Amino acid sequence: xxxxxxxxxxxxxxxxxxxxxxxxxxxxxxxxxxxxxxxxxxxxxxxxxxxxxxxxxxxxxxxxxxxxxxxxxxxxxxxxxxxxxxxxxxxxxxxxxxxxxxxxxxxxxxxxxxxxxxxxxxxxxxxxxxxxxxxxxxxxxxxxxxxxxxxxxxxxxxxxxxxxxxxxxxxxxxxxxxxxxxxxxxxxxx
Amino acid sequence: xxxxxxxxxxxxxxxxxxxxxxxxxxxxxxxxxxxxxxxxxxxxxxxxxxxxxxxxxxxxxxxxxxxxxxxxxxxxxxxxxxxxxxxxxxxxxxxxxxxxxxxxxxxxxxxxxxxxxxxxxxxxxxxxxxxxxxxxxxxxxxxxxxxxxxxxxxxxxxxxxxxxxxxxxxxxxxxxxxxxxxxxxxxxxx
Numbered sequence: 001x002x003x004x005x006x007x008x009x010x011x012x013x014x015x016x017x018x019x020x021x022x023x024x025x026x027x028x029x030x031x032x033x034x035x036x037x038x039x040x041x042x043x044x045x046x047x048x049x050x051x052x053x054x055x056x057x058x059x060x061x062x063x064x065x066x067x068x069x070x071x072x073x074x075x076x077x078x079x080x081x082x083x084x085x086x087x088x089x090x091x092x093x094x095x096x097x098x099x100x101x102x103x104x105x106x107x108x109x110x111x112x113x114x115x116x117x118x119x120x121x122x123x124x125x126x127x128x129x130x131x132x133x134x135x136x137x138x139x140x141x142x143x144x145x146x147x148x149x150x151x152x153x154x155x156x157x158x159x160x161x162x163x164x165x166x167x168x169x170x171x172x173x174x175x176x177x178x179x180x181x182x183x184x185x186x187x188x189x190x
Numbered sequence: 191x192x193x194x195x196x197x198x199x200x201x202x203x204x205x206x207x208x209x210x211x212x213x214x215x216x217x218x219x220x221x222x223x224x225x226x227x228x229x230x231x232x233x234x235x236x237x238x239x240x241x242x243x244x245x246x247x248x249x250x251x252x253x254x255x256x257x258x259x260x261x262x263x264x265x266x267x268x269x270x271x272x273x274x275x276x277x278x279x280x281x282x283x284x285x286x287x288x289x290x291x292x293x294x295x296x297x298x299x300x301x302x303x304x305x306x307x308x309x310x311x312x313x314x315x316x317x318x319x320x321x322x323x324x325x326x327x328x329x330x331x332x333x334x335x336x337x338x339x340x341x342x343x344x345x346x347x348x349x350x351x352x353x354x355x356x357x358x359x360x361x362x363x364x365x366x367x368x369x370x371x372x373x374x375x376x377x378x379x380x
Binding site for chain 1: 213214218220221223226248249253257259263264265268299300302303
């Protein structure tokens with residue numbers, strides 16, 4: 001999505017070579033009209049395909065998921081992150097390792113909100129190592145639901161998480177894929 | 191908003207007399223089309239008034255804020271919660287006491303995202319003691335911005351937080367105000 005690439009180039013800042021700050025439109029400040037444009041792009045990507053629910057993960061995935069759902073008129077379910085392993089039998093759960101924070105956490109979704117008739121689109125703001133998405137895939141599989149695809153706003157292609165999921169047969173379509181990034185500049189995958 | 195009251199009555203459950211669970215449409219599962227209906231209601235409430243930004247607080251305020259912003263075509267800024275007092279001079283911050291969790295935390299908004307020209311609508315999912323809103327009011331005042339009003343989806347009227355803010359002169363308009371709540375039933379303010 002060219003408009004997203006341009007926005008990243010004009011407003012994003014790269015910290016320590018690997019952290020991309022886009023807080024002016026996609027994090028602590030949310031340019032909701034622009035998020036709706038992304039929603040339209042996602043709607044076109046999955047045109048004609050049945051989707052019953054959009055699944056994301058708290059907290060940073062919620063804004064983009066709600067904007068996409070506003071355009072596509074779908075419900076959103078988000079996985080909650082728990083530090084402890086203390087989850088009940090009423091939830092699907094999966095273990096996720098965060099490289100950014102170097103901790104493991106448990107993500108969970110109540111069984112009431114996902115079932116074997118659901119056709120699920122996974123969305124998130126960032127895709128890097130792909131561990132969070134793998135956790136969501138695990139949860140969808142536990143529910144016996146179908147994974148329609150996975151779309152993240154910004155994929156750090158050089159971290160390989162997206163390509164690993166593609167090789168595993170999942171349809172992963174990010175709106176902007178970064179192939180190289182440093183304080184000198186950002187290169188997108190063509 | 192009658193549709194919201196009906197939804198609370200049909201899908202909400204009251205736990206321990208004071209916790210209202212509405213996770214099937216306003217928390218871990220988000221009925222985004224219904225959130226957009228709420229957005230339309232909020233748009234009508236502030237018809238003709240200039241609003242430059244919608245301010246909320248992470249994490250549960252983000253979904254409703256984005257839905258309202260999608261209808262009103264505004265930007266959203268959310269305050270982040272920090273456990274430590276370790277915030278930089280580049281943010282506005284305020285101390286907030288959480289009665290639910292019995293902890294104090296610091297909320298903060300980068301100075302880049304709020305200034306004295308902003309006319310701010312505060313939104314959140316729940317209004318109870320009003321401490322979170324008071325923190326947001328504090329932050330808006332630090333920025334020298336104008337508070338247009340404050341709208342929460344569900345106000346626990348009997349906890350007095352909303353009325354305290356009204357007495358202080360703020361325009362507080364919640365979409366559903368609960369006057370009494372127990373496992374026997376829920377009564378709304380007329």
